[in-house]
Amino acid sequence: MSTVRQRSIFGIPVSDAVLALCAVLPFAISCARAEAATLPESIAVRVVVARAVQIADEVASFGTLSFLKKIDLSAAQDGILRSSPRKEGDTVHPGEIVARLANPQIELAVGMAENGVAQAKAAQDIARARLAEGRRVAESRLLGIGKAELEMAQARRELSEEERKQADRETLYLAGAIADEAIRSTRFALESVRERIVLMERDLEIRYIGLRDSDLQAAGITVPSDPVDRNQACIELSVAAFKAELAAADARLDAARKELASANLALSELTVRAPGTCVVGARYIEEGERLKRGDKILTLMDVGSLFAVAPVRESDALGIAKGMPATIEVDGASASFQGLVDAVSPVADAQSASFAVKIALRDPQGRLKPGMFARVTVITGPGRRIIVIPESALIDMNGKEARAFVTAGGLAAIRVVRVGVSTEEGREITEGLGEGEVVIDRPDPALREGINVRVVD
Numbered sequence: 001m002s003t004v005r006q007r008s009i010f011g012i013p014v015s016d017a018v019l020a021l022c023a024v025l026p027f028a029i030s031c032a033r034a035e036a037a038t039l040p041e042s043i044a045v046r047v048v049v050a051r052a053v054q055i056a057d058e059v060a061s062f063g064t065l066s067f068l069k070k071i072d073l074s075a076a077q078d079g080i081l082r083s084s085p086r087k088e089g090d091t092v093h094p095g096e097i098v099a100r101l102a103n104p105q106i107e108l109a110v111g112m113a114e115n116g117v118a119q120a121k122a123a124q125d126i127a128r129a130r131l132a133e134g135r136r137v138a139e140s141r142l143l144g145i146g147k148a149e150l151e152m153a154q155a156r157r158e159l160s161e162e163e164r165k166q167a168d169r170e171t172l173y174l175a176g177a178i179a180d181e182a183i184r185s186t187r188f189a190l191e192s193v194r195e196r197i198v199l200m201e202r203d204l205e206i207r208y209i210g211l212r213d214s215d216l217q218a219a220g221i222t223v224p225s226d227p228v229d230r231n232q233a234c235i236e237l238s239v240a241a242f243k244a245e246l247a248a249a250d251a252r253l254d255a256a257r258k259e260l261a262s263a264n265l266a267l268s269e270l271t272v273r274a275p276g277t278c279v280v281g282a283r284y285i286e287e288g289e290r291l292k293r294g295d296k297i298l299t300l301m302d303v304g305s306l307f308a309v310a311p312v313r314e315s316d317a318l319g320i321a322k323g324m325p326a327t328i329e330v331d332g333a334s335a336s337f338q339g340l341v342d343a344v345s346p347v348a349d350a351q352s353a354s355f356a357v358k359i360a361l362r363d364p365q366g367r368l369k370p371g372m373f374a375r376v377t378v379i380t381g382p383g384r385r386i387i388v389i390p391e392s393a394l395i396d397m398n399g400k401e402a403r404a405f406v407t408a409g410g411l412a413a414i415r416v417v418r419v420g421v422s423t424e425e426g427r428e429i430t431e432g433l434g435e436g437e438v439v440i441d442r443p444d445p446a447l448r449e450g451i452n453v454r455v456v457d
Contacts, residue, residue: 057381063310138238
């Protein structure tokens with residue numbers, strides 16, 4: 001256990017610590033008086049008021065312009081470049097012919113296809129005529145059958161009458177009224193009539209071949225009960241072969257027409273037209289040179305549709321989406337243009353760690369050119385209210401943290417604040433200051449917390 005030595009002054013016990021404090025105290029008081037004597041009574045300062053402003057949620061960046069559409073016109077067929085009147089930098093319009101190719105084989109194929117169509121059309125006409133003739137023949141055949149049936153009916157009536165007369169003659173013959181020669185003659189005539197009817201029946205059977213009920217059923221045709229409908233069914237059965245010939249002729253004509261269309265398509269592909277209003281960006285072949293299918297002839301660029309490409313930081317890219325409005329200021333054109341975000345790159349650039357934003361814009365007057373410098377501002381939201389003070393009021397900036405002097409009651413006080421974006425109105429203060437607080441602008445390096453200050457204009 002330690003022991004504290006004690007001494008006495010004027011008979012009063014005093015420890016060593018108290019004696020040391022009494023020795024130092026006069027020196028400290030004299031130093032404080034000396035320092036106070038060097039400090040000014042107050043420092044003149046200029047002040048600003050922390051105020052609230054409304055700013056738009058936006059992301060600003062710099063970029064360049066590029067064409068939205070680049071069209072490579074290539075040869076669709078082999079051939080020789082006959083003509084290509086447009087040069088690099090020329091403007092072409094929709095449907096304008098920018099190149100003509102020559103291919104004699106395609107032209108010959110078109111002529112052969114046209115002849116094929118003519119032949120197929122003639123064959124179709126013949127088949128149609130044969131079908132019509134077949135219908136007339138079938139109708140005539142049916143009429144002939146009807147006539148033969150009537151003749152056979154008449155012959156049967158005549159046979160019936162002859163048989164009745166022969167029976168009378170046989171009775172007379174038995175009575176001895178008719179001679180033997182006469183009865184034999186009548187008997188022969190009656191037999192001849194019977195044989196003629198048998199021949200007529202056989203002839204009808206022959207004529208009915210192909211028109212019988214069994215023939216109709218074999219062809220998949222239901223036998224109609226009405227005689228008129230049955231005759232029509234028989235006509236259709238009779239001309240079935242002619243209908244098949246016509247169908248084959250129709251198919252050959254259709255094939256010939258398609259072949260002609262294919263040849264004409266190949267011929268039309270020898271003429272290359274501009275798809276829209278564009279500028280010729282590059283020529284790859286000259287007149288008289290031979291091309292193969294797929295060889296590039298020209299590269300066209302759409303002058304009406306361009307896009308600006310600008311890099312943005314990772315934190316800003318997260319707030320940008322397709323379809324957001326944007327303003328593009330082009331110094332070279334001394335104008336600003338409106339556009340929409342077309343795409344945000346899904347992958348950051350390996351070197352800059354930024355994301356490329358593509359903004360589509362229209363330039364119908366054709367003032368913009370690829371490669372022009374552009375200032376891009378993307379509107380990402382409806383806006384927000386922030387507290388701002390001048391950049392000059394901030395000291396000891398360290399990333400997002402800084403300090404500022406405020407004054408209240410004539411004294412200076414230090415505040416640690418957090419800063420946000422820079423705007424035309426000043427620097428955003430996210431923490432540490434409130435609206436209406438008085439902040440010392442451009443503080444004197446000698447300014448310290450607690451010092452008296454007086455505000456000057």
